[in-house]
Amino acid sequence: MRLVVLSGAGLSAESGIPTFRDALTGLWARFDAERLATEAAFRADPALVWGWYRWRAAMVAAAVPNAAHRDVAALSDDGHALTVITQNVDDLHERGGARDVVHLHGRLLASRCIGCDARLTPDPILAPPPPPYGGTLETPPACAGCGAPFRPDVVWFGEPLPIDAWHAAETAVDACDLLVVVGTSSLVWPAAGLPDRTLRAGSPVLEINPHPTPLSPRASAHWAMTATAGMARLRARLREGAGDLLRPPRR
Numbered sequence: 001m002r003l004v005v006l007s008g009a010g011l012s013a014e015s016g017i018p019t020f021r022d023a024l025t026g027l028w029a030r031f032d033a034e035r036l037a038t039e040a041a042f043r044a045d046p047a048l049v050w051g052w053y054r055w056r057a058a059m060v061a062a063a064v065p066n067a068a069h070r071d072v073a074a075l076s077d078d079g080h081a082l083t084v085i086t087q088n089v090d091d092l093h094e095r096g097g098a099r100d101v102v103h104l105h106g107r108l109l110a111s112r113c114i115g116c117d118a119r120l121t122p123d124p125i126l127a128p129p130p131p132p133y134g135g136t137l138e139t140p141p142a143c144a145g146c147g148a149p150f151r152p153d154v155v156w157f158g159e160p161l162p163i164d165a166w167h168a169a170e171t172a173v174d175a176c177d178l179l180v181v182v183g184t185s186s187l188v189w190p191a192a193g194l195p196d197r198t199l200r201a202g203s204p205v206l207e208i209n210p211h212p213t214p215l216s217p218r219a220s221a222h223w224a225m226t227a228t229a230g231m232a233r234l235r236a237r238l239r240e241g242a243g244d245l246l247r248p249p250r251r
């Protein structure tokens with residue numbers, strides 16, 4: 001079966017990674033996410049924004065994949081063709097074993113020159129020393145080629161999604177036999193529109209989320225549970241044949 005998993009912050013929250021807004025503590029508490037996660041904010045105060053991302057990157061590097069990440073990856077071992085589309089900027093799907101991962105919102109553990117897109121190995125966003133507990137202001141390194149500062153390789157407010165990632169996501173959701181939407185509020189566009197492409201193509205959409213979302217009324221099924229519980233249940237159902245998941249979508 002061709003499976004696509006579309007994942008969001010709920011999956012990584014179970015690994016202890018704070019959501020975007022929950023990462024505004026201590027030093028960062030007087031800022032709001034919309035003001036830290038823009039190119040304008042970075043250009044106005046590079047040390048503030050780079051320091052925030054360095055701290056978040058260090059938290060991600062110290063986190064480990066949870067059972068949901070491992071169960072997503074294990075769908076390949078179960079014999080399915082799997083594509084993971086994630087709105088998460090961490091690398092926990094990859095470290096959980098998934099091989100085909102599309103990052104719609106970029107990657108927290110990578111950086112690039114804001115002037116010429118140059119990259120460095122090892123990546124300076126993970127360079128020692130790691131930021132102290134709670135993070136600190138830190139001037140980003142300057143590009144040896146053009147002198148501009150390095151920026152995190154994430155999608156900021158007001159920026160388009162990476163075009164290759166978006167096309168890969170569209171292709172995957174159009175052609176899958178089942179789309180599983182897990183741990184996402186389905187509020188952030190354009191990612192929130194991907195399930196409708198699967199439904200239009202005639203395949204079912206399963207939503208796994210403890211709470212109802214704007215997608216819930218349109219989803220073929222909604223399982224009100226955490227990502228770890230939901231992914232375990234999904235693997236069991238698929239092993240049984242998954243008849244109830246593969247009914248035609250609601251009209």
Ligand SMILES: [Zn+2]
Binds near residue numbers: 116146147
């Ligand atoms: Zn440069």
